[in-house]
Amino acid sequence: MKFPKIRNKILIILISVLIIVSLNFFVKPVKELFYFISSPIQKTFLRMGDIISNFSGTIFEIQNLKKENEKLSLKNQELLSENSQLKELKNENDILREALNLNLQKDFGLEIAEVISRDAFQDFILINMGEKSGLKKGMPVLAQGKVILGKISEVYDNFSKVMLISDKSSSFDAKIQDSDIYGVVKGEGNYLVIFDLIPQDKEIKQGDLVITSSLGGIFPKGLLVGEIKEVKKSDVTPYQKADLQPFFYPSNLETVFIITSF
Amino acid sequence: MKKFIILFFVLYFLCLFQTSFFNFLKVQPNFILVLFISLLIFEKDKKSGIFIAILGGLLLDIFSNFILGTNIITLISIYILMLIVMKYVREINFYLFPVFIIFGTIFFNLFLSITSFLLPKIFHQASILQFNLSSVLLFEMLYNLIFGAIVFYTLKIYRYKMSTVHTQQDTKYKIH
Numbered sequence: 001m002k003f004p005k006i007r008n009k010i011l012i013i014l015i016s017v018l019i020i021v022s023l024n025f026f027v028k029p030v031k032e033l034f035y036f037i038s039s040p041i042q043k044t045f046l047r048m049g050d051i052i053s054n055f056s057g058t059i060f061e062i063q064n065l066k067k068e069n070e071k072l073s074l075k076n077q078e079l080l081s082e083n084s085q086l087k088e089l090k091n092e093n094d095i096l097r098e099a100l101n102l103n104l105q106k107d108f109g110l111e112i113a114e115v116i117s118r119d120a121f122q123d124f125i126l127i128n129m130g131e132k133s134g135l136k137k138g139m140p141v142l143a144q145g146k147v148i149l150g151k152i153s154e155v156y157d158n159f160s161k162v163m164l165i166s167d168k169s170s171s172f173d174a175k176i177q178d179s180d181i182y183g184v185v186k187g188e189g190n191y192l193v194i195f196d197l198i199p200q201d202k203e204i205k206q207g208d209l210v211i212t213s214s215l216g217g218i219f220p221k222g223l224l225v226g227e228i229k230e231v232k233k234s235d236v237t238p239y240q241k242a243d244l245q246p247f248f249y250p251s252n253l254e255t256v257f258i259i260t261s262f
Numbered sequence: 263m264k265k266f267i268i269l270f271f272v273l274y275f276l277c278l279f280q281t282s283f284f285n286f287l288k289v290q291p292n293f294i295l296v297l298f299i300s301l302l303i304f305e306k307d308k309k310s311g312i313f314i315a316i317l318g319g320l321l322l323d324i325f326s327n328f329i330l331g332t333n334i335i336t337l338i339s340i341y342i343l344m345l346i347v348m349k350y351v352r353e354i355n356f357y358l359f360p361v362f363i364i365f366g367t368i369f370f371n372l373f374l375s376i377t378s379f380l381l382p383k384i385f386h387q388a389s390i391l392q393f394n395l396s397s398v399l400l401f402e403m404l405y406n407l408i409f410g411a412i413v414f415y416t417l418k419i420y421r422y423k424m425s426t427v428h429t430q431q432d433t434k435y436k437i438h
Contacts, residue, residue, distance in 0.1 A: 012338065019316065021328045034324045038278055045282035070421070117282045119274060122327045153327075161327060190398055220358065 032156045035116070039128060039159075042117045053251050108220065109261035111135065115253050116159070123167040123189060124150075130158045137257055140219045142257040147247040148212055148223040149256060165225070166191045166208060167244065174225050175217035176208050176221070183241075185210065185225055191250055193226060196241040204231055210244060220262040268315055272297070273314065289398050289414040291405030292370065294318040298337060298365045300413040302344050303359070315341045330382050336373040342378060356414065363410045367403045 016172065111134070113127040129135055141149045141162045150170065153163035163170055170187035174195065181200040195210055208228040214221040226244035233240045278320030298314040301307045320331040326333070344366075351358070 019320075019331070019334065023320075027330050031324050034321075038325075041278055042282040045278060050284040117325065119281065119326055124327045163327075200350075 023106075028156055032159065035156065035159045036127065037208070040114050041112070042126075046115065047254075050251055050254075062143060079170070108259045111258040111260055113160075113256050113258060115256060118250060123164040123170075123187060123191060124153065125162045125164065125253065125256070126224065127160050127162060127258075128158065129258070130156045130160050132157050135160050138218075140223075140259045141261065142223065143248040143253060144255070144257075145224050145247070148219055148225055149248050149253075151218065152258065160258075162186060164191070166193050170220045173213045174210050175213040176204060176228075177211050182213060182215065183210075183239075191246065192245050193244040194241055195226075195228065195244050197239045198236060198241065200233070200240055204228055204240070204242060206230065220259065265310070266420045269310060269313060270317060273318045273321055277318070281322075289401040289405065291371075291402060291409055293324060293406075293409055294369065295337070295340070295366055295370050296363060296406050296410045296413055296437075298340070299344070299361075299362055300410065300417060302341070303348065303362055304414075304417050307349075308345075311341055311344070328378055329385060329387070332374065332377045332381050335377045335381070336370060337378075339373045340366060340370055359405055359410065359414060363406050364403055367399070367406050371399060380393055 047244040050066045111129060112160040113129040113133075116126045118129050119124045135152060135155055137152055137155055139152045141151060143149045148165060150162045150167070151162050154161040164187070165172070165185060166187040166189065167217075168187050168189045171184050173182065174185045175260040179202075181198060181202045181204060184194050186196050187196050188194055195204075198204060206228055210225040210228065212219040212221055212225060224247050229243040231240065231242045231247045273294060276297065280290055280293045294314065298311060298318060301314065302311045315337035316334055319332075319337040320330070322328075322333035323330045
């Protein structure tokens with residue numbers, strides 16, 4: 001008699017399907033409760049993991065550090081000269097603004113939240129603020145230094161899930177800084193991002209900065225996305241694409257900023 | 263009952279540990295899967311197996327971004343697959359154990375990709391099929407193998423201690 005065994009297996013499958021369906025009806029309170037209980041432990045684990053990850057990362061990266069240091073000091077010099085130029089421009093701009101009596105400066109409404117957990121497999125983070133703090137689905141999330149991180153994908157009472165720009169379902173309009181080269185930033189998963197749909201006739205190169213554009217209206221314009229790492233041209237396709245090095249470092253994400261109005 | 267309560271706390275701790283602590287090299291291990299495979303093949307504990315599949319899956323779903331049930335269905339699929347395979351494997355030794363871990367990790371990721379693609383369709387949500395045999399999977403296997411070795415020796419010590427306790431009890435019984 002093989003019936004009892006088959007019956008047991010069917011029962012297991014039926015029960016699990018029932019659990020799945022029923023749990024999805026009150027998924028929010030269940031998740032909220034678990035996040036509430038676990039957030040102190042998760043935060044501690046996350047910080048501990050970061051310390052070990054940074055320490056081990058430094059050991060592995062020690063050979064590259066010297067080269068990186070030289071590169072950075074060179075870049076620093078360039079930035080310093082650029083900074084002085086910008087300061088002059090700012091002064092000029094202030095004088096002109098005052099003269100024209102215009103208030104062009106529009107600040108974002110910002111909220112600061114702490115990262116509780118991260119998921120590399122799905123490119124999302126959990127933060128310790130939610131609906132009670134006025135957060136809504138779709139709000140842009142920034143890392144330090146006006147670096148775009150992603151947008152809120154799910155909101156609970158006291159927690160929110162942030163879908164990173166590297167998530168496979170994430171895509172938004174962006175442009176190369178100081179140019180009219182537009183394209184689409186797409187997530188590739190596992191913290192990887194590409195800059196796609198760039199017209200073939202446009203010249204892009206390694207090191208070019210990619211910023212958000214006002215097209216699409218998902219993110220405010222002018223936020224830093226990343227740096228072009230490698231350009232991939234093909235004669236077959238009408239567009240070219242490039243690998244992007246995002247400006248956020250997942251292992252250093254402790255505090256994030258949520259744009260509540262822009 | 264006591265065993266299942268302990269298992270619940272072990273699963274909860276492992277789930278938090280793997281989702282929060284382990285983010286090195288952008289890869290997360292799957293401790294729950296390793297524990298699940300180890301208990302099934304060494305202890306031949308089908309009850310604990312289905313308990314881990316449902317509760318472990320539920321915890322993984324809560325702490326991930328998947329629709330609730332994705333990991334449960336994936337682990338139940340692995341459970342059924344394991345039961346079929348176990349019928350043909352007479353004895354599990356230390357050399358066969360890594361094979362189970364490696365194939366378990368591959369099949370888990372494969373089933374997870376399929377489930378996470380199909381399940382959102384039921385709830386009319388967008389989903390993308392994502393499965394790639396990249397270095398991420400390789401590192402996950404490595405993590406799982408290391409943790410698997412720890413579980414293997416822990417179970418071995420536990421079994422040895424249990425057998426010693428039983429032998430002592432038997433001798434006491436014989437003396438009396």
